Amino acid sequence: MRGGLSGFLIFIACIALGVAAIGGVNSVARSVTAGVAEEGQSLLGGDIRFELNQRQVTQAERDFLVGLGTVAESADMRSMARLEDGSDQALVEAKAVDAAYPLYGELVTEPALPRAELFGEKNGAFGAAAPDLLFERLGIQPGARIKLGTRTFELRARLVTEPDAASEGFGFAPRLLLSLEGLNASGLVQPGSLVEHAYKVRLESRTSEADLARIREQAAAAFPEAGWSIRTRLNAAPALSANIDRFSQFLTLVGLTALVVGGVGVANAVRAYLDGKRGVIATFKSLGASGGFVFVVYLIQILLIAGLGILAGLMLGALMPFAAQAALASFIPVPAETGIYPAALAMAALFGVLVTLAFALLPLGRARDVPATALFRELGFEAGELPRGPYVIAAAGIAVALALLAIWFSGDRRIATIFVGAVVFAFLVLRAVGQAVQWLARRSPRVRSVALRLAIGNIHRPGALTPSVVLSLGLGLTLLVTLALIDGNLRRQIAGTLPERAPNFFFVDVQSTEVDGFASFVAEQAPGGKLVRVPMLRGRIVQLNGIDVQKVQVPPEGAWVLRGDRGITYARKLPESSTLAAGEWWPEDYSGEPLVSFSAQEAGEIGLNIGDTVTVNVLGRDITARIASLRNVEWESMSINFVMVFSPNTFAGAPHSWLATLTTPDATIAEEARLLNAVTRSFPAVTTVRVKDALDxxxxxxxQLGTAIRAVASVALVASVLVLSGALAAGNRARVHDAVVLKTLGATRRTLIAAFSLEYALIGLATAIFALFAGGLAGWYVVAQVMRLPSAFLPEVALATVVAALVLTVGFGLAGTWRVLGHKAAPVLRNL
Structure with a gap:
């Protein structure tokens, strides 16, 4: 160790890079999660929150809530806000609050106004507050008046901070904050309207985790058919927390890929270091040292050096939450709890140690068994034979442990298993690709060009760079190609294919008393359009086959169906965008027990079959229906689709609104704007969503997600470049000998540069071809099989990959070889 770290700088950089990526990503995720937990009361708006769809609490339910503590009531719904003169309009997320809001946290407006002045009625208009986005969309300033439903509202302040915004979930439109009195006066709330009522409670005394659990049990026992969703401050923003967890798990797997790529650099560095210690190892063995002694000495040294890399990576990872705090502030409405997170850093350190051992054991094992005579003759390390069985078994065991830990630490173990399996498969295939390239080079016909002949010979000679370059660069490029194809296909669908197939407008909250008049009006305004309308209610699945959904184990991919409320409908005929996969559709005049048709894919994920029962709570009533059929649903069509379609008799007499879509393929932007304006003015209670705006x-x-993912994935490419540099450094001694001998035999520097350039270009081209094939296959699987979207191979991705491979291999290859060509012949020839 006193000899310094020469030859180990790339080793340290590879380990530090991977450890920093894993430790940093998990530290940032935990800092946000800790922020959510710390601010749980403010984010939730209370200690415990009861949510109901399409109905308010009964008097008995209200008495129960008031008995718990102070209650704040709010109502959320989407609607259209329009200028007084009707010249423009915008979709808003209207949130109506009472005088008790907020129970926790602080509502910040600009200017700061008393509650009565902010929301009260004055000069014929109720007050409201909105963020800058709504002012920008409508081109107005504070003090302007807008119409919401049938009433006028004055925007008296800018909304700066809404304390419980994160618990409301993702919104497509800007917030409009008003009073419950104002919302009730607007005429928007009708029987069957899609309104979410929330009742937040500030407990007077009982605030422990056990107390919160006991209140949930009391609410369920006292009102078994209430159908309310209950959340506590311990789970204030479940959607945000779940998305952060998923994203961090994915980025952790990407970081682990970078670490595995760096492991190739570890193997190269260890081999190169031991190659330079031939004489020392031979001397040890000549003086009686055992192979085990040699192995332990250098294993200790490798672990000490790896410790330096891990320490550097942990320092970078620990600093990442502090660096990310400002960047995340504009994306996540939760203050991150910055600090040091030992568990996240410990996991990263463990991965760093395991990767080091997995890749260092084989070269160390070979050094143990090479006899002293071979080492003195400078033979033994460049042969490709494996070391003794125990070393191979140990390395394989550590690699398996690494894969199992990666899967164990992941929340979605199915995705983690696929990811790890793909990396292992790619690793093995790339080893085979490297050997195949060498085999082809060995059997290629003799060419006239001296430079090309030398390049082909270098590809398959003993100690060639080919296996290391193909393996390291191939993993990094394959990962980038996969992510680029997924991102490109998603953008293509959102920007091109989906708008072409999707309807132009969605109309929500069309009242049953107005649905016929609405259809006639739209037919007049868009005579060439196709209007599709269906009844819509909101319901929550509470039981499967009589078992509470809280007690049912469901895979992550199907859990979303049971989480929260779902849109449901009834129909006499099979919907246009569906086909029967199993079972039979009910007759049009059916009047027997309630039946339901379930989406086939989601039913399979949940474990439902024909004849099973589903209990749904709608408007405070539990309704049990038997599954009569399974449907194949074209979700990507963006037409009106539902997981559950019930027989018409199921909801006889239940108040509900209608959902409609309008498709006008040849409509211009101006015509769409005119139609949107006309509908908003004539039917102010109807919420109109322009699909193109939602897709934007x-x-x-x-x-934004693609940028973040590519940034982390580029870590794997940086690791590949480091490994490439390490491979060149490891082969420099042999390169110097080759260059000197060839120059002695008459080769010019130009010939040698051409030979090395062709060698690197051929290796890079072979690697790029594999990355295109493997990355294209992986991208197709994710887009077509996981996301269920049409997948296409994007030529621009292929071209960029090939160019990147050639630039990296040729550029770094020549940079590393340039010094080799400058060596004087005499000192080298004297040591041959």
Missing amino acids: VVNRIVE
Whole structure:
């Protein structure tokens, strides 16, 4: 160790990079999760929250809530806000609050106004507050008046901070904050309207975790058919927490891939270091040292050096939450709890140690068994034979432990298993690709060009760079190609294919008393359009085959169906966008027991079959229906689709609204704007969603996620470049000998540069071809099989990958070889 770290800088960088990526990503995720937990009361708006869809609490339910503590009531719904003159309009997420809001946290507006002045009625208008986004969309300033439903509202302040915004979930539109009195006066709330009522309670005394659990049990026992969703401050923003967990798990797997790529650099560095210690090892053995002694000495040294890399990575990972705090503030409405997170860093350190051991044991094992005579003759390390069985078994066992730990630490173990399996498969295949390239080079016909002949010979000679370059660069490029194809296909769907297949408008909250008049009005305004309308209610699945859903084990991919409320409908005929997969559709005049048709894919994920029963709570009533059929649903069509379609008799007499879509393929932007304005003015209670606007929001989110994913994936490519540099450094001694001998035999520097360039280009081209094939296959699987979207191979991705492979291999290859060509012949020839 006193000899310094020469030859180990790339080793340290590879380990530090992977450890920093894993430790940093998990530290940032835990800092956000800790922020959610710390601010749980403010984010939830209370200690415990009861949510109901399409109905308010009964008097008995209200008495129960008031008995717990102070209650704040709010109502959320989407609607259209329009200028007084009707010249423009915008979709808003209207949130009506009472005088007790907020129970926790602080509502910040600009200017700061007393509650009565902010929301009260004055000069014929109720007050409201909105964020800058709504002012920008409508081109207005504070003090302007807008119409919501049938009433006028004055925007008296800008909404700066809404304390419980994160618990409301993702919204496609800007917030409009008003009073419950104002919402009730607007005429928007009608029987069957899609309104979510929330009752937040500030407990007077009982606030422990056990107390909160006991209150949930009391509420369930006292009102078994209430159908309310109950959340506590311990789970204030479940959607945000779940998304952060999923995203961090994915990025952890990407970081682990970078660490595995760096492991190739570890193997190269260890081999190169031991190659330079031939004489020392030979001397040890000549003086009586056993192979085990040699192995332990260098294993200790490798672990000490790996410790330096791990320590550097942990320092970078520990600093990442502090660096990410400002960047995340504009995306996540939760203050991150910055600090050091030992568990996240310990996991990263463990992965770093395991990767080091997995890749260092084989070269160390070979050094143990090479006899002293071979080492003195400078033979033994460049042969490809495996070391003794125990070393191979130990390395394989550590690799398996690494894979199992990666799966164990992941929340979605199915996805983690696929990811780890794909990396292992790619690793093995890339080893085979490297050997195949060498085999082809060995059997290629003799060419006239001296430079090309030398390049082909270098590809398959003993100690060639080919296996290391193909393996390291191939993993990094395959990962980038996969992510680029997924991102490209998603953007293509959102920006191109989906808008072409999707309807132009969704109309929500069309009242049953107005649905016929609405249809006639739309037919007049868009005579060439196709209007599809269906009844819609909101319901929550509470039992499967008589078993509470809280006690049913469901795979993560199907859990979303049981989480929260779902849109449901009834129909006499099979919907246009569905086909029967199993079972039979009910007759149009059916009047027997309630029946339901379930989406086939979701039923399979949950474990439901024909004849099973599903209990849904709708408007405070539990309704049990038997599954009569399974349907194949084209979700990607963006037409009106539901997981559950019930027989018409199921909801006889239940108040509900209607959902409609309008498709006008040839409509211009101006015609769409005119239609939107006309509908909003004539039917102010109807919420109109222009599909293109919604897709633009989704596209921006996908773009932000894609940028973050590519940034982390580039860590794997950086690791590949480091490994490539390490491979070149490891082969420099042999390169110097080759260059000197060839120059002595008459080769010019130009010939040698051409030979090395062709060698690197051929290896890079072979690696790029594999990355295109493997990455294309992986991208197709994720897009077509997991996301159920049409998948296409994107030529621009292929071209960029090939160019990247050639630039990296040729550029770094020549940079590493340039010094080799400058060596003087005499000192080298004297040591041959």
